[in-house]
Every structure is written in C-alpha cells, then in structure tokens.
Amino acid sequence: MDKQINNTIRKIIHIPQDFHDRKNVSEINLLAESNYIEFYDQINEDDISKVLKQYSNLIDEWLQWSADKRSTPTWHFVKYADNKYSVEYSSAGKESEEINTTDKFIACAIFIKREIEIGRILLMNNK
Secondary structure, three states: OOHHHHHHHHHHHOHHHHHHHHOOOOHHHHHHHOOHHHHHHHOOHHHHHHHHHHHOOHHHHHHHHHHHOOOOOEEEEEEOOOOOEEEEEEOOOOOOEEEEEOOHHHHHHHHHHHHHHHHHHHHHHOO
C-alpha cells in the first residue's frame, strides 16, 4: 500500500479520537486534514481493515461514535452480545441496508468507509 494512502487511512481511523481530543475541530475539518478527498477512490474497506488491525482499540471509539449519532438517514455500527457486528443504514420511510459479520475489523472498516463518504460529499458540495 502506498505510504500516502496508509497515512491518510491512519488519519481517518483516528477521527473519533482526534475529535474528542482536539474539541475545537469538526469531523468535517478532520476529514479534510486527512487528505481523503485526494485518495478516496483508491481506499477501500480492505485497506482500512488492514490499518485498523494496528489500532484495534479504535474500534470501541467508532462504536461510541456511532452510538452518539442522533440524525437520520445515517449509518450505524453496532456490536451485539454474541460478538457479532452489524453495519446498518437507517432512513425514515426508505429501505434499509444491513451488513452482518463476526469480523470486527471488516465491520468497522465498512462503517468508516461509508461514514467518511458522507463527509466527502459534504466537503465536495461546499467547495
């Protein structure tokens, strides 16, 4: 994996932690700082999962990030008691999508990719 892409993924997966630590920087600004817009079409869930395995403690950060969300439509990342993970899209009055797996790294990577794609679209629309 290209060094720049690896660095971008590291920045992306740290967004929840950086958001809480830096307090005065929005999630959109953190995404912009990651250079994701430059590489978004070269970054997939497998790449995110590989880097995430080096920072497994961040999975709990992303679970909390998802739990703190209050808007719809949106993606959610959930861990169930039987160590199964789900990435779900909920939208009032529309079909929902759900991805279930026992692989926490893949589930988290799927959620991250979908979450940051929403942010990328917002950034692109604000240019």
